Amino acid sequence: MSEQVNTAQQFPGQVHDLPGGGIVLSKLDDVINWARSNSLWPLTFATSCCGIEMMATASAKYDFSRFGFEVARATPRQADVIIIAGTIVNKMAPVLKRLYDQMADPKYVIAMGACAISGGPFFYNTYSVVKGADHVIPVDVYVAGCPPRPEALLHALISLQEKIKMGMTREQIRTGKE
Amino acid sequence: MLTNEQIKNKLIEKFGDVLTDFSEPYGMLTFEAPKDLNLKVMQFLYDDAELGFQFLTDLQAVHYPHDKGRELAVVYHLHNLKDNVRIRFKVFTSIEQPDVFTATKLYEAANWMERETYDFFGVNFIGHPNLKRVLNVDEMDYFPMRKEFPLEDQTRVDKDDEMFGRGGSFN
Ligand code: SF4
Numbered sequence: 606m607s608e609q610v611n612t613a614q615q616f617p618g619q620v621h622d623l624p625g626g627g628i629v630l631s632k633l634d635d636v637i638n639w640a641r642s643n644s645l646w647p648l649t650f651a652t653s654c655c656g657i658e659m660m661a662t663a664s665a666k667y668d669f670s671r672f673g674f675e676v677a678r679a680t681p682r683q684a685d686v687i688i689i690a691g692t693i694v695n696k697m698a699p700v701l702k703r704l705y706d707q708m709a710d711p712k713y714v715i716a717m718g719a720c721a722i723s724g725g726p727f728f729y730n731t732y733s734v735v736k737g738a739d740h741v742i743p744v745d746v747y748v749a750g751c752p753p754r755p756e757a758l759l760h761a762l763i764s765l766q767e768k769i770k771m772g773m774t775r776e777q778i779r780t781g782k783e
Numbered sequence: 784m785l786t787n788e789q790i791k792n793k794l795i796e797k798f799g800d801v802l803t804d805f806s807e808p809y810g811m812l813t814f815e816a817p818k819d820l821n822l823k824v825m826q827f828l829y830d831d832a833e834l835g836f837q838f839l840t841d842l843q844a845v846h847y848p849h850d851k852g853r854e855l856a857v858v859y860h861l862h863n864l865k866d867n868v869r870i871r872f873k874v875f876t877s878i879e880q881p882d883v884f885t886a887t888k889l890y891e892a893a894n895w896m897e898r899e900t901y902d903f904f905g906v907n908f909i910g911h912p913n914l915k916r917v918l919n920v921d922e923m924d925y926f927p928m929r930k931e932f933p934l935e936d937q938t939r940v941d942k943d944d945e946m947f948g949r950g951g952s953f954n
Contacts, residue, residue: 695920732927733919 617770634772641685641711642769643673645762648684650704652691655718655752659690662755674762681707686765688758689744692720692727693735705742711776713769715761716744719751726751743775785866787812790834797827802872811869818874821859822884828861828870829889836861836870839890842897844904846878848930854878857906859886876906878929885911903928 617639618631647669651659662669663677670676678684681704693701705712716738719725724736738744745768748761768774790812794802802824804815816824828836840860847854853875862869876883885908886893897908898917905926908914916923925931 696918732923 635770638770638772638777642766645674645685645713645765645769646683647674647677648681648687648704648708649677649679650687650689650701652689652693652697653720655690655720658752658755659688659717659758662758667755667759669759669762672759672762672766681705682709684708685711686713686715686762687742688715688717689721689738690717692725693738693741694733695735696733698735698741701738702741710780711774713746713765713774713776714738714742714744715746715748715758715765717748717758717761718753719749722747722749743779745774745776785833785863785868787868787870790868790870793831793834794824794827798824811871813871813873815873815875818857818876818883821857821874822886822889824872825859825861825886825889834863835865836863836868838862838864839886839892839896840869842886842893842900844900844906844928846904846928846930850875852877855881855904855906857883857900878905881906882909883907884909885914887911902926905929 616629616631617635618629621628621630651657661667663674674686681687685708687705687708689701705714716722720727720734721738721744724731724734727734728736735741746761746765748757750757753761765774769777772778787807787810791805791814794814798816798820801820802814802816804813806813825836828834838861840862842857842859845856845858847856855876855878856873857876858871858873860869860871874883881904883906885897887897887908888910894912895917897906897911898914900906901908901911901914902916902919903926915921919927
């Protein structure tokens with residue numbers, strides 16, 4: 606088994622302690638990604654039942670602030686990550702796209718629950734449900750479940766942080782900023 | 784205290800035998816009215832000092848595809864908040880000409896409810912100030928809750944009917 610490392614605190618580079626100070630060696634991009642990944646503010650965006658689970662994740666018992674998802678913002682202008690928590694219907698799809706477009710770069714997307722991944726329970730015989738939020742906006746991390754437990758969402762959020770540190774999110778790949 | 788019997792007697796006294804099908808499922812007075820009279824009935828239920836049904840709890844439609852000439856039922860749920868009594872009445876309309884008078888002049892709450900009923904069943908509420916879709920996309924050109932569509936894809940083989948409470952040992 607590999608040893609568990611806390612990548613949130615692990616500095617991406619070398620730190621040489623010297624008397625009276627020190628020298629840090631790193632790539633600026635790595636440091637920026639490291640900083641960004643530890644301060645991801647989610648957008649308050651819950652379209653159905655998974656939203657309740659997202660609220661539970663935000664509340665005291667699970668508390669995603671511990672991992673840098675400090676506080677959910679009610680405006681896309683101040684949010685870094687959009688957690689698609691719930692069913693996306695045809696009428697909601699343009700709104701989702703617009704919210705995504707209004708978010709400032711860099712921005713990341715988590716699809717939470719079966720609905721956001723594929724339409725989930727509404728995959729067959731539906732007249733209104735979009736079969737996966739990735740038909741509308743690019744998704745970085747998918748969380749399976751209906752609904753996923755808060756632990757699963759936390760795991761997804763941490764996975765997103767690691768993805769950002771590796772420069773592998775859609776946004777980072779698209780803009781060529783690793 | 785207002786009883787179902789009193790409400791029924793008052794209605795019959797006022798409208799005679801055009802109101803039909805009185806019944807009390809689960810203790811809730813239910814009857815049917817001709818669709819041209821829906822506003823008159825509601826106005827009476829609203830204005831009468833004793834009845835005072837001044838709150839529209841809900842309004843929706845039901846599609847009975849085999850009932851020729853009266854395929855769509857519009858169901859009104861009214862509430863007398865003072866005596867805490869609820870009643871329900873229905874009007875029927877044909878699906879070729881699903882015109883029913885709007886209740887928006889009497890109950891503000893009817894506005895969105897009628898839009899929703901139009902959205903899903905295509906009931907045309909005459910006189911509604913803004914009768915357009917409210918939940919579905921505007922481009923939709925059918926009324927999804929009408930029983931005109933197969934419930935699910937008949938060619939599917941991945942679903943075991945027994946697991947869904949139909950067929951098999953459940954019946
Ligand atoms: S995945 Fe399940 S719990 Fe989540 S929004 Fe869809 S139906 Fe609700």
